[in-house]
Amino acid sequence: MGKPLKLSGKAAIREENERNILRAAELVFAEAGFGGATMQLIADMAGLPKANLHYYFPTKEALYRRVVDNIFQIWLDAAAVFDDAEGPVEGIGAYIDAKMDLSRSHPAGSKVWAAEVMHGAPVIQDYLETTLREWTEGRAHVIRRWIAEGKMKPVDPHHLLYMVWATTQHYADFRHQIVTLNSGQAFTDEQWEAAKRTVKSIILDGIGASSTSLSQKPEPKITPLR
């Protein structure tokens, strides 16, 4: 069930197994860290013998690299919502929504990224220096233009971005702490919506860019049909 839909064939087998291994590896790396993760653990979680992992990924580090690559790609895709926005309310608001959704749907990836950076980014240093730096400078430029256009108050764009990153990823990286403080209960749909609303409200008000009155449920630009 679930698997048999895949069309058979050697290429399909390879793709299926790689995906399965990468998924298991992401979970194990997130829960145990690179040093604490073992190939045996990943193999067990993927339901494969350990030797089979080494058939698809030569070393533990190569597997880890692929996991981090995937995460960065997902992050970049989500970051695209920042573009083609007329002002901070749409741009930063949509970005916060996208990153909060990622924190909910993809917490393991966020944890792996956080651990990688915390440990000095031995694997992704080049990403930080090239792609991430360019993305950040581009977005900082947009924010400065919004400031010049009077669409928000003057704040350092970098610190603003750090606050958005930090806050949104916190709901993934510190999920365990948040759940514990929430009486051990995982967030409901409503609580996730409230979190997004509160985060957007504080940050958008904090930069003087709020379009609606305080603590209102945000109604998108498009008015609902009738």
Added chain:
Amino acid sequence: MGKPLKLSGKAAIREENERNILRAAELVFAEAGFGGATMQLIADMAGLPKANLHYYFPTKEALYRRVVDNIFQIWLDAAAVFDDAEGPVEGIGAYIDAKMDLSRSHPAGSKVWAAEVMHGAPVIQDYLETTLREWTEGRAHVIRRWIAEGKMKPVDPHHLLYMVWATTQHYADFRHQIVTLNSGQAFTDEQWEAAKRTVKSIILDGIGASSTSLSQKPEPKITPLR
């Protein structure tokens, strides 16, 4: 030089060595994670033979526990500035200042705490459920009172606290990423001050509690002489 000031004696030796080992352990755990850290690495950083570590701390896990204990204690001390505050500007402002200072002076501790929580808090689960939960509920109560008194706009206190935690700790946990985006240069004193100012400005304005006009250097309540 540096060491000889200590008064000699067996008790002093023990205290000195334990402190030295704990300091080294915090650094190594922060940089490599629990799984990636080795007793040999910690021993080398402390300048002691490995067997000596096991004389003072029976197991790697016991040493790790002590490191985490210390961090939590420092965190609790800093959190005290929240109390005896008349309103959000003083209370939350001082709390942000204190946590930003901690992120600057004690980044390793912050990283160890973050990694511990990210990995499911196997060691500090009881702290989360008792001390941290009580502290959080107490502070949430204070924030709700401030809201009732009209000193800030109504926001969920928990999400506000999460935002403060996330943002301030980001400057420690993601220091490497921030430095990379800062042309590889560590923050200067001025940049740290600017970070604190921006974070406080956005959050305090974001909860409708700012006392001064935007992007002003914060002048405490006490008017400067003449």
Added chain:
DNA sequence: TCATATTCTGACCGTTTGGTCAAGATGTTT
């Protein structure tokens, strides 16, 4: 059906790890 290429896997190996221990060094007390 047979030859070929790819996928799978149990058994194995050298290295590293946390931890032990006995014996020596150093400080303390009487």
Added chain:
DNA sequence: AAACATCTTGACCAAACGGTCAGAATATGA
């Protein structure tokens, strides 16, 4: 100075680890 307690350390060990490999199993193409 002798008896005692504490501290120090090189050598050692069992377990766990990442990685290898020969050969079995399976799919593909002629």
